[in-house]
Amino acid sequence: MNGITQHNRRDFIKKSISMGIGVGSSLILGKPPVLFAKDPKGSAPDLVAVKNNEPDILFKKAIELMGGMNRFVKKGQTVVVKPNIGFAKAPEMGATTNPLLVKSVVEHCILAGAGKVYVFDNVATSSYGIAHTCYKVSGIEEAAKDRGAIVAPGDHEKYYQKVDVPGAKILVSTDVHELVLEADVFINVPILKNHRYTQFTGAMKNLMGVVWDRMEYHFTDLEQSIAEFCLFKKPDLNIVDAYRVMKRHGPQGRDLEDLALMKTLLVSQDIVAIDTAAAKIFGLEPESIRHLKIGHDLGLGTMHLDGLNIKKFTYT
């Protein structure tokens, strides 16, 4: 109910301004997204894993093995890329998604003909002004802008709209960033790292950064909420950055001693499968991670990697 009225905030402002000014309304409203029929599945892999090269080269290879970015992004579509910009840490600290990877993802979206590519994150610390610092220090703002992305803020309640999560027990409704609601394509680009209180951070946990009140997750049931969010929306593509992997002191990390250089990248449409693979790379037993099990049981994806079409590539 509330969701519907709030849903149209941007539209409402857009319309009232375009009526008021009366000029350039077509510019403001933008081109209508061109819809294409979905590709037949064919022989595209369920999971791609590549390793031993720089993040951008790894992504180029991985997306090629996935069947190319054109499979996911069509001409004129609006894309939202959601990296982990959670902390004001330099890229080499491994607390945030590698900016080179974000740059490469944005570049491929643009090359595939995306109308607009947005990049944002609702950072972990909600104190005033911190988000701005995180965007800068992580190097992601600069990298994304460099390839033509629009770096949008996520640190104000006004960007979020209430949605209902169908079939959820705990996370019955939550406030989601309007860009995610409006996007044609939603790409999730987490970094793989240790989290001392939930064991590890991967694709599913990264989606905590598209809701406004993450403390609601903490307050009710963290892992159940993390999994249940995917009942509302699953990313069209998940890209797990395992280039520098924080092995301890996560999610902030203390120093470079905490990192393992793994130079690995995972790509999949299946959010449970990619986290299962990520957990294995990390050296964890996937069965021990509660939100993975809940995700599997909710039918969000599969933890059984054996039955999947996995393409692996190792640079030598």
Place this chain on the structure above:
Amino acid sequence: MKGGFSLQKIRVGISIPLFLLFLLSFLGEGYLSEIFSHSLFFFQFVPSLIKFFFDPYNILSFGCVIVLVLTFLGGRVYCSFLCPLGMLQDFISWISNKVGLRRKYVYRKPYQRLQLVILFLTFLTATLGFFALLNLLDPYSLFGRISAHLCKSVLVIVNNIVVNILEIFDIYDLSIKKQHHIPVSILFLTGISFSCLLFFSILTGRLYCNSICPVGAFLGIVSRFSLYKIGIERSSCISCNLCEKVCKAGCIESRKKEVDHARCLVCFNCLTACHASAIGYRFRFLDCHDGLPVSLKRRAFLGSMAAIIYSWSADSLLLASTRKNDFAKGSPITPPGSSSLHHFTSRCSGCHLCVSACPTHTLVPSLWKYGLSGLLQPEMDYHLGHCEISCTVCGSVCPTGAILPITKNEKKLVQIGVVTLNKELCIVHVKKIHCGACGEACPTNAIFPIEKGLVVFPEINNQYCIGCGGCERACPTMPKSIVVTANKVHKRAELYVPPELPVSDIDSIGDFPF
């Protein structure tokens, strides 16, 4: 006196840029205040006097001495050239003049007694460590509160309107700003002060400066004896009354051809107005009367002498009368750099520059928290923000030395408080499910995980805690399960050194584990 060069034009030329800089440092986001604070606030009388009182041998606290010397040389130049509140009043007067609310000033009888009583009480209470009057009336601090709370609110609203429009065009270069938290009591008090000031300056120009302001009263005493003075040459005066009409201090009585030097702000408006060249700014103007009986003059002189002698002994008095601070709910947390509750409360004049500059909006003005004696002094409030570990803004902007500047490295170990975890409220301990909000936010490893069964519990290691409030801010329970309690005297935290553990036990060359 017309034409290119005039003292009045010089005054306007100096005070307008200065006024804008003052506004900028209160409205800018921390870094602007950091750039300007040292040079700009050096000459602010009360902040400098507080510094001088505690640290008389430091060159950085000499601003007030220079202002006194200037006053002795040329009258209340501080009030016209350096005081931001004075400039604000001039600005309001100028507008009301333009709009037509008031066309001219008239001579007013002095409120000598009232102002001297206020000065006496303010001085006496402040030296005894009771800052209520000083913080309420100090012109610089009053200006600070008006600009930090009222002007900034307007700026934030304008900024957000612009941002909302730009965002439609996908321009996100400006961001939504929030006003720092202003308690209703503070807003109310600042609103009242500003309304009074508005009323005074629209109606009668600089009435505040000449009836209430303790700095004005003090400098007024000194300016009686100043070397250069404004005066009317009786022989050339044609009694045209023009000088009285432009005198915003209302101190020229053209009927008697006299100037009250205690109230004269040396704004030089009269010099420009006089067609007969009868008014001059000259060395020990002899052909003039200041309209004050000799007895009052003597009393003022003796009073100021007594005040100076008293102030020398007051330092020890203050230390002797170490105020009892009985706080029912634990004492307020003072910002890093303030070194102790006593240090902070005995120096802060409540200008709220730190409140405006704090990048995370953690410093919040309080009305009563420090008791009546610490009226308007700010405190750390972790409900809306936390103290970022790498930030040292408040210390580098504070003009009174209440918050001392510290380096980023020192800051990392300044313990302004420690945390306590209430396990009866904590979700992990009560429900046995994961949360980790506090541990995620802790920058110093004061919170560490303990694995019991399948659940990871947060535990506290207070020797690493600096009291930054990151955990309290993040804690999702209401009331908070993890709370910072103040160190009345700041301590030094230990630096966490992680145990040496092999991290890279993964074969990065080998095959994928799936």
